[in-house]
Amino acid sequence: MLDALPDRVSVYEVSPRDGLQNEAAPIATAAKVRLIEALVRAGLTRIEVTSFVSPRWIPQLADADELLPLLSAPPGVTFSALCPNARGLERARASGLEEIAVFMSASETHNQKNTNKSTEASLRTFREVVSSALEGGMRVRAYVSTVWGCPYEGAVDPARALSITEQLLEMGCYQVSLGDTIGVGTPLQTRTLGKLFLSEFPQEKLALHLHDTRGTALANALVGLDLGFRHFDASVAGLGGCPYAPGAAGNLATEDLVYMLSGMGVETGLDLERLVEAGQVAEAVVGRRLPGKVHQAGVSSLRSA
Numbered sequence: 668m669l670d671a672l673p674d675r676v677s678v679y680e681v682s683p684r685d686g687l688q689n690e691a692a693p694i695a696t697a698a699k700v701r702l703i704e705a706l707v708r709a710g711l712t713r714i715e716v717t718s719f720v721s722p723r724w725i726p727q728l729a730d731a732d733e734l735l736p737l738l739s740a741p742p743g744v745t746f747s748a749l750c751p752n753a754r755g756l757e758r759a760r761a762s763g764l765e766e767i768a769v770f771m772s773a774s775e776t777h778n779q780k781n782t783n784k785s786t787e788a789s790l791r792t793f794r795e796v797v798s799s800a801l802e803g804g805m806r807v808r809a810y811v812s813t814v815w816g817c818p819y820e821g822a823v824d825p826a827r828a829l830s831i832t833e834q835l836l837e838m839g840c841y842q843v844s845l846g847d848t849i850g851v852g853t854p855l856q857t858r859t860l861g862k863l864f865l866s867e868f869p870q871e872k873l874a875l876h877l878h879d880t881r882g883t884a885l886a887n888a889l890v891g892l893d894l895g896f897r898h899f900d901a902s903v904a905g906l907g908g909c910p911y912a913p914g915a916a917g918n919l920a921t922e923d924l925v926y927m928l929s930g931m932g933v934e935t936g937l938d939l940e941r942l943v944e945a946g947q948v949a950e951a952v953v954g955r956r957l958p959g960k961v962h963q964a965g966v967s968s969l970r971s972a
């Protein structure tokens with residue numbers, strides 16, 4: 668293991684979306700802008716800033732239409748947002764976004780609970796949404812959730828995720844991010860799943876979206892890196908949560924991922940000190956202690972005398 672590390676990997680930041688969507692207390696739009704600006708200062712060039720989903724389903728992100736006009740992406744920075752249907756695409760277009768992300772689950776029950784649709788219906792919806800977005804000059808990313816396990820069904824047949832991934836890529840999504848949505852994956856499972864996906868698709872078409880609910884996200888990322896994955900989703904300070912496990916840890920923390928990678932000589936283009944600052948902004952924005960390890964411990968163990 669770790670015999671052939673890459674020079675570089677890319678990090679896709681999801682804290683303003685996957686992180687904030689689970690926060691119960693209302694967060695001011697201006698505070699979201701502060702977080703996103705801090706992420707940009709840390710060097711993140713791909714940031715999922717919100718969702719154009721139903722405000723009734725995700726009230727925390729109901730201000731998406733107000734948020735976007737307050738943001739400006741510097742050259743080289745791409746903002747994206749989740750989009751479940753034609754209405755979401757319409758809103759994303761009106762906001763001037765150049766990239767969206769569609770999302771569905773590998774397991775039938777989670778897809779139904781999360782989007783009120785069967786997986787077949789999601790695929791039908793996305794065929795239209797993705798083609799319309801591409802015609803309009805947008806780029807489209809995609810998520811497949813519950814690849815490692817489903818909170819309702821337990822184990823999920825990997826053949827389901829493979830088939831959905833293939834269809835999303837055929838539609839023209841530039842990359843599919845594979846989600847351990849509820850953070851149940853172990854490194855051995857990640858190795859088995861990772862090998863399977865990398866035997867079917869080129870690595871640049873895939874990303875890993877790991878949640879740290881049970882403390883295995885960084886170990887799973889390391890296994891993925893060793894197998895050949897080069898794209899990782901992460902969230903500063905581990906912001907996020909799991910609607911099925913109140914108080915549980917969130918996504919893989921961006922600082923933890925970058926600390927590990929940069930310590931092993933793998934470049935991400937990110938400034939770790941500034942990421943830590945962004946994590947502090949995230950903590951101030953949500954008003955509670957966040958679980959990221961580097962966020963809590965700091966970058967260096969050295970203390971000034």
Ligand code: HMG
Nearest residue numbers: 719720721724751754755770781782783810812813846848
């Ligand atoms: P529905 O209720 O079946 O929608 O929800 P509908 O099409 O029947 O419409 C009902 C009402 O919602 C209508 O309004 C629509 O206009 C409105 P009404 O006529 O009653 O006033 N509506 C919308 N409004 C604004 N924007 C829209 C929109 N669509 C409909 N885009 C729907 C279906 C998919 C919309 C709903 O289930 C939904 O929004 N779900 C989103 C759930 C969500 O965001 N979950 C979290 C993200 S997924 C995730 O976290 C996993 C991930 O991180 C990866 C991983 O970890 O694995 C990505």
Ligand code: MG
Nearest residue numbers: 685846848876
């Ligand atoms: Mg997620």
